[in-house]
Amino acid sequence: xxxxxxxxxxxxxxxxxxxxxxxxxxxxxxxxxxxxxxxxxxxxxxxxxxxxxxxxxxxxxxxxxxxxxxxxxxxxxxxxxxxxxxxxxxxxxxxxxxxxxxxxx
Numbered sequence: 001x002x003x004x005x006x007x008x009x010x011x012x013x014x015x016x017x018x019x020x021x022x023x024x025x026x027x028x029x030x031x032x033x034x035x036x037x038x039x040x041x042x043x044x045x046x047x048x049x050x051x052x053x054x055x056x057x058x059x060x061x062x063x064x065x066x067x068x069x070x071x072x073x074x075x076x077x078x079x080x081x082x083x084x085x086x087x088x089x090x091x092x093x094x095x096x097x098x099x100x101x102x103x104x105x
Contacts, residue, residue, distance in 0.1 A: 010031060
């Protein structure tokens with residue numbers, strides 16, 4: 001993240017590599033010069049190949065949201081919010097009655 005024109009700017013890049021021997025697409029997600037996630041897919045012409053490319057992109061989106069600490073994730077083609085983590089119950093501390101009485105004086 002860098003500052004530009006009095007606002008914070010995040011550089012997000014997706015690098016694509018195609019292995020022409022296997023026609024596999026390899027994707028790499030980079031945020032502010034840090035590799036955040038990778039995904040692979042088949043790039044053929046069938047509908048199942050198209051679905052693997054979409055799933056690879058959604059995987060990168062999930063890697064991005066996990067990297068920035070967002071509760072959002074892609075699931076079944078939709079943006080959903082993860083449930084909040086349950087907070088641990090507060091611990092009760094034992095206070096010595098003598099200490100609490102002297103603290104009130």
